[in-house]
Amino acid sequence: MDLHLTNILNDLAKDDFHAYLLTQFTNVEYISNYKPTSFAFCLIKENPVIYASGMDMELACRDSNIEVKEYESFEVMIKDMKDEGIKKLAIEPSLAYSTYARFKDSFTIDSKTYIDKQRMIKTPEEIEKITNATEIAQESFLQLDILNNTGSEKEVAFDLVRYMIENGASKESFDTIVTSGAESSLPHAVPLDKKLNQPVLIDWGCIYDGYCSDNTRTMVYTETQQEIWDIVAEAHDKAIKAIKPGMKCCEVDKVAREIISDYGYGDNFIHSTGHSLGLDIHETPGFSTKDETVIEKGMVITVEPGIYLEGEFGVRLEDTVNISRKGNVIGDLPLNID
Amino acid sequence: MDLHLTNILNDLAKDDFHAYLLTQFTNVEYISNYKPTSFAFCLIKENPVIYASGMDMELACRDSNIEVKEYESFEVMIKDMKDEGIKKLAIEPSLAYSTYARFKDSFTIDSKTYIDKQRMIKTPEEIEKITNATEIAQESFLQLDILNNTGSEKEVAFDLVRYMIENGASKESFDTIVTSGAESSLPHAVPLDKKLNQPVLIDWGCIYDGYCSDNTRTMVYTETQQEIWDIVAEAHDKAIKAIKPGMKCCEVDKVAREIISDYGYGDNFIHSTGHSLGLDIHETPGFSTKDETVIEKGMVITVEPGIYLEGEFGVRLEDTVNISRKGNVIGDLPLNID
Numbered sequence: 001m002d003l004h005l006t007n008i009l010n011d012l013a014k015d016d017f018h019a020y021l022l023t024q025f026t027n028v029e030y031i032s033n034y035k036p037t038s039f040a041f042c043l044i045k046e047n048p049v050i051y052a053s054g055m056d057m058e059l060a061c062r063d064s065n066i067e068v069k070e071y072e073s074f075e076v077m078i079k080d081m082k083d084e085g086i087k088k089l090a091i092e093p094s095l096a097y098s099t100y101a102r103f104k105d106s107f108t109i110d111s112k113t114y115i116d117k118q119r120m121i122k123t124p125e126e127i128e129k130i131t132n133a134t135e136i137a138q139e140s141f142l143q144l145d146i147l148n149n150t151g152s153e154k155e156v157a158f159d160l161v162r163y164m165i166e167n168g169a170s171k172e173s174f175d176t177i178v179t180s181g182a183e184s185s186l187p188h189a190v191p192l193d194k195k196l197n198q199p200v201l202i203d204w205g206c207i208y209d210g211y212c213s214d215n216t217r218t219m220v221y222t223e224t225q226q227e228i229w230d231i232v233a234e235a236h237d238k239a240i241k242a243i244k245p246g247m248k249c250c251e252v253d254k255v256a257r258e259i260i261s262d263y264g265y266g267d268n269f270i271h272s273t274g275h276s277l278g279l280d281i282h283e284t285p286g287f288s289t290k291d292e293t294v295i296e297k298g299m300v301i302t303v304e305p306g307i308y309l310e311g312e313f314g315v316r317l318e319d320t321v322n323i324s325r326k327g328n329v330i331g332d333l334p335l336n337i338d
Numbered sequence: 339m340d341l342h343l344t345n346i347l348n349d350l351a352k353d354d355f356h357a358y359l360l361t362q363f364t365n366v367e368y369i370s371n372y373k374p375t376s377f378a379f380c381l382i383k384e385n386p387v388i389y390a391s392g393m394d395m396e397l398a399c400r401d402s403n404i405e406v407k408e409y410e411s412f413e414v415m416i417k418d419m420k421d422e423g424i425k426k427l428a429i430e431p432s433l434a435y436s437t438y439a440r441f442k443d444s445f446t447i448d449s450k451t452y453i454d455k456q457r458m459i460k461t462p463e464e465i466e467k468i469t470n471a472t473e474i475a476q477e478s479f480l481q482l483d484i485l486n487n488t489g490s491e492k493e494v495a496f497d498l499v500r501y502m503i504e505n506g507a508s509k510e511s512f513d514t515i516v517t518s519g520a521e522s523s524l525p526h527a528v529p530l531d532k533k534l535n536q537p538v539l540i541d542w543g544c545i546y547d548g549y550c551s552d553n554t555r556t557m558v559y560t561e562t563q564q565e566i567w568d569i570v571a572e573a574h575d576k577a578i579k580a581i582k583p584g585m586k587c588c589e590v591d592k593v594a595r596e597i598i599s600d601y602g603y604g605d606n607f608i609h610s611t612g613h614s615l616g617l618d619i620h621e622t623p624g625f626s627t628k629d630e631t632v633i634e635k636g637m638v639i640t641v642e643p644g645i646y647l648e649g650e651f652g653v654r655l656e657d658t659v660n661i662s663r664k665g666n667v668i669g670d671l672p673l674n675i676d
Contacts, residue, residue, distance in 0.1 A: 037526030038609075055525045055609040058648050093436035097449050100435050111435050158503055165496055170528075171513070187393045188375030190508075271376075271393040310396050 002065065004118045005031065008044055011114040018086040020044040020114060021103070024094050026279040027115050029210070034064035041077065042066075045086070051077055074102045082106065090114065116284050121298035126278060127322055129211035130300055131330050133169065134320060137206045137213045138333040140164040146200060146219060146337060153178045153191035160204055169206030173213060174281045177203035184218070184314040187271055187306065199225050199313050205281065212281045213330075214302050216318035219337050228265075228307050228315045233335055235259040235305035236317045239273060239287070240329060243321060249291040249301075256305040257289070265307045274302040277320065299323040300330070340403070342456045343369065346382055349452040356424040358382040358452060359441070362432050364617040365453050367548070372402035379415065380404075383424070389415055412440045420444065428452065454622050459636035464549060464616060465660055468638055471507065471551035472658060472669040475544045478502045484538060484557060484675060491516045491529035498542055507544035511551060512619045515541035522556070522652040525609055525644060537563045537651050543619065550619045551668075552640050554656035557675050566603075566645050566653045571673055573597040573643035574655045577611055577625070578667060581659060587629040587639075594643040595627070603645045612640040615658065637661040638668070 012020055022028055022042040028050065029035045031042055038053035040060070051071040052060040060068045071077070081089075089107040091100060092115060103109060122130070140163035149156055157178040164172065179189035181197030189201075198221040205213040220229045239256040253273040260269045272288035277300060285293035287301060295301075301323065306316030317335055322328045350358055360366055360380040366388065367373045369380055376391035378398070389409040390398040398406045409415070419427075427445040429438060430453060441447060460468070478501035487494055495516040502510065517527035519535030527539075536559040543551040558567045577594040591611040598607045610626035615638060623631035625639060633639075639661065644654030655673055660666045 053609075057608070058646075059524050059526075091435060093434065095435045096431065097429060097433045097435060097438050098431035100438070101449060111439060154503070158500065162496065162500070165492070175509070186397050188397075270395070271391075308396075 002031075005044065005048060005066075007118055008114045009046070011112070011117075012044070012090060015090070015112070017088045017090040017110075017112070018045065018084075019081065020090040020092075020112065021095065022092050022115060023096075023099060024092055027092060027119075030115070030119055030279060032060075032064040032066050034060045034068070035210075036060075039071070041071065043081070045084070078103065078106050113284075119278055119283060120276065120285060120293075121296060122278060122300050123298070126211060127298075127300060127324065129209045130213060130277065130320065131322070133173070133206050133208035133211050133213035134215065134331040136164055136167045136169050136208055137204060137215060138331045140167050140169075140206070141202065141204065141215070141217070141333065146202070149196065152193050152195055153180060154193050156196065156202075157191040157204075160202070164204075164206040169208050170210075171207050173205035173207045173277075177201065177216075179314075182311060182313060185308045185310050185312060187308060187314065187316070198222070199229075199315065201314060201316060203316065203318065210279055212277045212279070214277055214281060214304075214318060214320055215331070215333065216304055216306075216316045217333070217335070217337055218315045218317060220315065225313060225315070228309070228313075229317075231260060231263045231265065232305050232307055232315045232317050235269075235273075236303055236319070236335065239303045239305065240319065240321055243295065243301075243303075243323060245295050245297050245323060247295050249285045249287050249293045249295060250289055252287040252295070252303070253289055253291075256287070256303070260305060260307060268307045268309060269305060270308055271304075271306065274304050274318075274321075276301045295323055297324045340369075343382065343386060345456055346452045347384070349450070349455075350382070350428060353428070353450070355426045355428040355448075355450070356383065356422075357419065358428040358430075358450065359433065360430050360453060361434075361437060362430055365430060365457075368453070368457055368617060370402040370404050372398045372406070373548075374398075377409070379409065381419070383422070416441065416444050451622075457616055457621060458614065458623065458631075459634060460616060460638050461636070465636075465638060465662065467547045467549035468551060468615065468658065469660070469668050471511070471544050471546035471549050472553065474502055474505045474507050474546055475542060475551045475553060476669045476671040478505050478507075478544070479540065479542065479553070479555070479671065484540070487534065490531050490533055491518060492531050494534065494540075495529040495542075498540070502542075502544040507546050508548075509545050511543035511545045511615075515539065515554075517652075520649060520651060523646040523648050523650065525646060525652065525654070536560070537567075537653065539652060539654060541654065541656065548617055550615045550617070552615055552619060552642075552656060552658055553669070553671065554642055554644075554654045555671070555673070555675055556653045556655060558653065563651060563653070566647070566651075567655075569598060569601045569603065570643050570645055570653045570655050573611075574641055574657070574673065577641045577643065578657065578659055581633065581639075581641075581661060583633050583635050583661060585633050587623045587625050587631045587633060588627055590625040590633070590641070591627055591629070594625070594641070598643060598645060606645045606647060607643060608646055609642075609644065612642055612656075612659075614639050633661055635662050 304318030642656030
């Protein structure tokens with residue numbers, strides 16, 4: 001049996017649960033290799049099983065490493081579960097309330113992060129896929145020749161996605177951000193039909209073999225913009241340098257946040273310092289003020305400090321760190337694009 | 339106050355709830371016009387409010403029609419809510435269990451579909467946006483010149499997305515499906531790096547001003563494929579013709595399903611006959627065997643019967659129906675592409 005499954009079964013046994021219900025597509029994929037395209041219920045127990053939608057049966061039977069049954073109704077599932085002696089059921093934290101409500105009168109239920117705990121630690125194969133995704137995304141970024149690009153934000157975003165797909169990605173890993181001028185003070189700005197203004201902030205990534213990449217670069221032009229860029233770059237570099245297994249995630253956030261605060265921009269750093277990625281673009285743990293998770297080898301977490309000056313501009317710089325080796329930034333794209 | 343808000347407040351009052359909690363991005367957008375890019379908690383009550391993430395404050399304050407506060411913690415939100423006398427709280431069905439768990443000891447909670455009930459009935463402005471999205475998507479499909487196209491599935495999918503964006507869409511409304519040959523028997527096939535085989539099935543749509551479109555065409559080449567196509571086309575046409583306000587959704591499904599069953603392919607029609615769309619690509623109600631919702635004017639629902647022959651091929655034909663006028667298919671792309 002797969003090591004992740006064994007680990008989760010051990011977690012279940014330790015807490016006296018009889019089964020673990022997963023429905024989030026990437027959780028089902030992580031466990032079974034089958035990527036649902038419609039609803040699916042994955043039940044982890046001694047003999048794990050997926051109840052797949054009729055329309056996904058061909059795909060699920062083709063790709064899944066674990067048994068697949070066709071979903072008929074909640075009543076049938078609940079009867080199967082009771083027949084097997086399941087009384088105490090663990091659920092994933094993201095389970096929809098309406099699904100929980102179908103099960104709550106039949107089982108004793110609590111939400112558990114067993115699956116997230118497995119997904120936190122990437123295997124060498126997973127890290128290789130994230131690395132491939134990052135390299136494709138960075139190579140594609142360079143093809144943009146951004147300093148000489150005269151397109152609109154929307155055109156540049158579109159070209160970047162095109163290059164990533166031409167270079168082997170299956171798709172972008174999130175809505176590509178190409179923003180410039182005053183709009184760059186919105187951390188998740190939407191590309192507009194306007195010509196690139198200054199500065200230019202690009203936050204992009206792709207999916208390769210199921211795994212995500214994530215980077216941000218900001219190209220600055222004026223002295224004021226450069227001053228802010230230098231502060232963000234210092235926070236970026238020092239946070240990456242500080243990372244080591246055994247530290248808490250919040251301590252890395254603190255390194256970046258203190259540097260930016262010391263320069264007087266603490267209130268303008270309006271998000272966490274970073275997040276894990278893998279099958280999803282946002283995974284746990286994250287470098288946030290409240291995340292006490294202890295950093296371990298195998299984690300892959302972004303570092304993305306930013307300063308946002310409303311009505312003026314924003315600067316963010318982001319790289320993805322493979323914590324298997326100290327300070328091992330994935331990819332080799334310089335921070336300073338010139 | 340906005341009519342939707344008034345209606346929801348009436349629903350709340352009728353069921354003795356003091357507030358309604360929404361977090362799904364499109365629900366927040368529907369109520370406030372602010373499109374979250376990070377978590378947000380929208381609380382509908384006499385004086386509705388959104389607790390937005392710090393990183394979204396600039397955007398939320400710019401776009402929201404209702405009051406915005408910066409989210410600090412669940413504790414602060416719960417205290418605010420208790421101070422206002424909230425005891426009985428309605429939640430959206432899709433709320434994550436982990437969020438529900440934060441509130442469950444402080445309030446009496448039940449999930450309610452008040453918001454879905456509002457979103458079911460589209461305003462003329464919403465229908466216009468869906469129509470625009472559909473027209474852009476259909477015009478872009480024709481630009482593919484699919485019968486003479488020699489690209490790979492992946493290339494055709496990419497070109498289709500490019501045309502949609504060039505023609506004014508903000509993005510595709512779901513992962514574009516371009517599939518051909520034996521893979522077309524997977525209803526949600528992923529485009530491959532292989533040259534188009536026969537038949538070719540394309541399921542595509544775009545987003546225009548926030549609203550989705552959805553169509554499917556299948557181009558068949560052999561007599562066997564044409565026979566199946568004819569059955570699916572008959573189911574498609576007769577289901578659309580049958581639709582009228584006052585019927586139940588499941589009755590429309592029955593029309594399509596019986597035709598396909600009568601030809602002996604009932605087991606090969608492995609999904610519902612259709613789904614609503616709007617801000618989301620899949621909304622309620624749907625033309626499914628179990629959906630007893632009564633069809634009303636203002637609903638916009640797809641009709642997409644299909645027959646899937648594992649190992650051989652699949653055929654699906656899909657149009658979107660504006661139920662404001664009987665049989666009013668949105669867009670004018672013929673079923674038969676030649």
